[in-house]
Amino acid sequence: MAPTLYFIxxxxxxxxLSNGFLSRKNxxxxxxxxxxxxxxxxxxxxTTNLFENSSDDDSEVLPKKKLKAMGxxxxxxxxxxxxxxxxxxxxxxxxxxxEIPGAFLVPNPSQIPIDVIATAFDLFFVGFGAKQxxxxxxxxxxxxxxxxxxxxxxxxxxxxxxxxVTLNVGREKxxxxxxxxxxxxxxxxxxxxxxxTGEPVKIDFPGEEAMGGRFCxxxxxxxDCVSFIGPQGEVRVSVKGGAWTTLPIDxxxxxxxxxxxxxxxxxxxxxxxxxxxxxxxxxxxxGVCFANAGDAPLEVGESLVLGPGNVGILTQGGITVKRNxxxxxxxxxxxxxxxxxxxxxxxVKIRDEGCxxx
Numbered sequence: 001m002a003p004t005l006y007f008i009x010x011x012x013x014x015x016x017l018s019n020g021f022l023s024r025k026n027x028x029x030x031x032x033x034x035x036x037x038x039x040x041x042x043x044x045x046x047t048t049n050l051f052e053n054s055s056d057d058d059s060e061v062l063p064k065k066k067l068k069a070m071g072x073x074x075x076x077x078x079x080x081x082x083x084x085x086x087x088x089x090x091x092x093x094x095x096x097x098x099e100i101p102g103a104f105l106v107p108n109p110s111q112i113p114i115d116v117i118a119t120a121f122d123l124f125f126v127g128f129g130a131k132q133x134x135x136x137x138x139x140x141x142x143x144x145x146x147x148x149x150x151x152x153x154x155x156x157x158x159x160x161x162x163x164x165v166t167l168n169v170g171r172e173k174x175x176x177x178x179x180x181x182x183x184x185x186x187x188x189x190x191x192x193x194x195x196x197t198g199e200p201v202k203i204d205f206p207g208e209e210a211m212g213g214r215f216c217x218x219x220x221x222x223x224d225c226v227s228f229i230g231p232q233g234e235v236r237v238s239v240k241g242g243a244w245t246t247l248p249i250d251x252x253x254x255x256x257x258x259x260x261x262x263x264x265x266x267x268x269x270x271x272x273x274x275x276x277x278x279x280x281x282x283x284x285x286x287g288v289c290f291a292n293a294g295d296a297p298l299e300v301g302e303s304l305v306l307g308p309g310n311v312g313i314l315t316q317g318g319i320t321v322k323r324n325x326x327x328x329x330x331x332x333x334x335x336x337x338x339x340x341x342x343x344x345x346x347x348v349k350i351r352d353e354g355c356x357x358x
Contacts, residue, residue, distance in 0.1 A: 067202040067215065070243070079133065079206045081329045086129030089122040135213065155246040155259050156291045156311040159198040162222065163305065164348050165285070166191045167319060169278050169341040176323055176338035186274035187341070190237060192265070193222040193349050196244050203243070209335045210284050211262055216243040219263060222349070230273045237278075240266035246289060257291040261313065278340070279321055285343055287317030305345055317343050 097108035098115040167190040171182030199218040207214030219242045244263035270280040290296040293312030320337035
């Protein structure tokens with residue numbers, strides 16, 4: 001009986017993983033090729049689809065609108081580590097006479113007592129690993145991110161919102177960045193005009209944990225040129241684009257209709273101002289929005305910006321970058337994020353005529 005269960009589990013976990021991995025495009029090649037394109041790029045708003053798989057052909061899933069593909073920032077090493085951990089825990093549950101249900105499946109002539117703590121740990125890792133892998137493959141996902149939930153106001157839509165997001169990068173309390181990073185107290189201020197669209201985009205397996213899934217709505221960079229003023233003058237910054245989503249707050253009851261606002265931008269190259277560096281790669285933004293601005297405990301103005309359908313958006317939020325390592329099994333136990341600073345969102349849109357010509 002036990003070997004049959006092993007075979008079913010391994011087949012179930014490894015098939016979607018290998019399918020997603022083989023269908024992936026090279027993220028480095030995508031990033032390199034995108035730099036030669038115009039600076040209006042699309043990202044996405046994450047949603048989940050019960051019948052979505054890791055294939056690049058979405059014609060059977062969404063016949064009315066084909067999802068635009070987007071690469072991930074790294075290979076799914078953490079997912080394969082998670083498969084190993086999950087499989088090992090399940091093996092112990094089924095084969096050790098000291099764990100349940102192994103105690104009822106394996107002979108125990110020595111009458112070794114059941115180890116409740118070990119059983120609890122293995123049950124936790126099996127449940128956690130299975131849930132993570134199913135979410136990464138798009139088989140299950142967050143209930144609050146479907147169209148019905150947005151219509152009821154649980155997760156409001158920011159479709160067609162145009163705003164200016166100003167990155168304020170610099171050392172913050174509790175950051176995991178290197179000790180010398182931003183030690184002088186310098187800040188890097190980078191304003192970017194964005195448009196939150198309703199165009200769906202699919203992130204390659206395994207998606208982004210911060211976004212709650214793999215399927216998103218696109219985010220456009222409206223500026224022809226993004227730049228900031230450094231000690232040596234104007235510094236141009238390449239911005240590929242990003243993705244956005246609103247997610248329900250499950251940790252507590254959201255009495256005021258608040259929800260999580262998540263989005264990210266891709267920066268092909270790093271940029272610096274003094275000892276503050278904005279690293280190349282995917283930069284994540286986290287904030288809060290309200291389904292109805294009238295229910296927010298803040299007044300529209302300095303602390304709250306109005307969005308489509310009277311959605312209220314907090315003007316302040318945090319900026320982070322992934323810092324996965326061996327300590328968290330490269331993301332298998334959840335992403336580790338380092339604080340890069342904060343951001344401010346407002347309705348002021350300064351239309352640059354273009355960066356200065358050398």
